[in-house]
Amino acid sequence: xxxxxxxxxxxxxxxxxxxxxxxxxxxxxxxxxxxxxxxxxxxxxxxxxxxxxxxxxxxxxxxxxxxxxxxxxxxxxxxxxxxxxxxxxxxxxxxxxxxxxxxxxxxxxxxxxxxxxxxxxxxxxxxxxxxxxxxxxxxxxxxxxxxxx
Amino acid sequence: xxxxxxxxxxxxxxxxxxxxxxxxxxxxxxxxxxxxxxxxxxxxxxxxxxxxxxxxxxxxxxxxxxxxxxxxxxxxxxxxxxxxxxxxxxxxxxxxxxxxxxxxxxxxxxxxxxxxxxxxxxxxxxxxxxxxxxxxxxxxxxxxxxxxxxxxx
Numbered sequence: 001x002x003x004x005x006x007x008x009x010x011x012x013x014x015x016x017x018x019x020x021x022x023x024x025x026x027x028x029x030x031x032x033x034x035x036x037x038x039x040x041x042x043x044x045x046x047x048x049x050x051x052x053x054x055x056x057x058x059x060x061x062x063x064x065x066x067x068x069x070x071x072x073x074x075x076x077x078x079x080x081x082x083x084x085x086x087x088x089x090x091x092x093x094x095x096x097x098x099x100x101x102x103x104x105x106x107x108x109x110x111x112x113x114x115x116x117x118x119x120x121x122x123x124x125x126x127x128x129x130x131x132x133x134x135x136x137x138x139x140x141x142x143x144x145x146x147x148x149x
Numbered sequence: 150x151x152x153x154x155x156x157x158x159x160x161x162x163x164x165x166x167x168x169x170x171x172x173x174x175x176x177x178x179x180x181x182x183x184x185x186x187x188x189x190x191x192x193x194x195x196x197x198x199x200x201x202x203x204x205x206x207x208x209x210x211x212x213x214x215x216x217x218x219x220x221x222x223x224x225x226x227x228x229x230x231x232x233x234x235x236x237x238x239x240x241x242x243x244x245x246x247x248x249x250x251x252x253x254x255x256x257x258x259x260x261x262x263x264x265x266x267x268x269x270x271x272x273x274x275x276x277x278x279x280x281x282x283x284x285x286x287x288x289x290x291x292x293x294x295x296x297x298x299x300x301x302x
Contacts, residue, residue, distance in 0.1 A: 036233065056239065061196060065222070
């Protein structure tokens, strides 16, 4: 079943606030082999001008992938999650994410199209602090494999 | 500072800040990462992505995959690690995008698989270097349009 095209242009309310924890950054950095002191050592991060340890560039996926659930689980959209493949991913930063940030994600459906029997959905996610500071823009392309694909 | 063909494991320690001057047209040295099932389990826990295609052969094959595959964002994270080494610091990335073109199958062996990254400096403007990355696993490109913009340290 094709995705409902009327969802193009739809925006969702901000996600519940996500508290970026120092230990979560260390855990994520360890999981990807990011041993740089900026991710682990508070003093090293402060010496580099940050208030606390710095997250690796793809850390935001912890929040933004979770924030997609409001879209993929929307029953009106008609998305079959078992057929979903991750197409594209992009992060554009105003500044690095640091421990102590309290962030919300706002999803926007930019486009829905059909290519070669697959449905493609472009989602833009604005990441802001709860104080309203824009931290990053994230783009995520979801591919829903067609029945024949 | 990184071994060209000697795969490093994802738990290698970091190297801290290194002064690097990237120049247009520069070809950056290959970095090879070993990826095992244990790495995928650790990434699943750290990222919160518990999709069973990343840990269950039974589930992965039932949806038409050759077996367990790496999280696309894990491959992207390794690419980000490679970028940090090339750029000389861990906090220089201002823009980072990829297209996932092929899965990275990870066999249930001690060796797992390897993903290798190379890059070319496409341009340097206003203190920002644009790197075009190539990611290879099993002789195939697994990312396309992989590009990172980094601040010069």
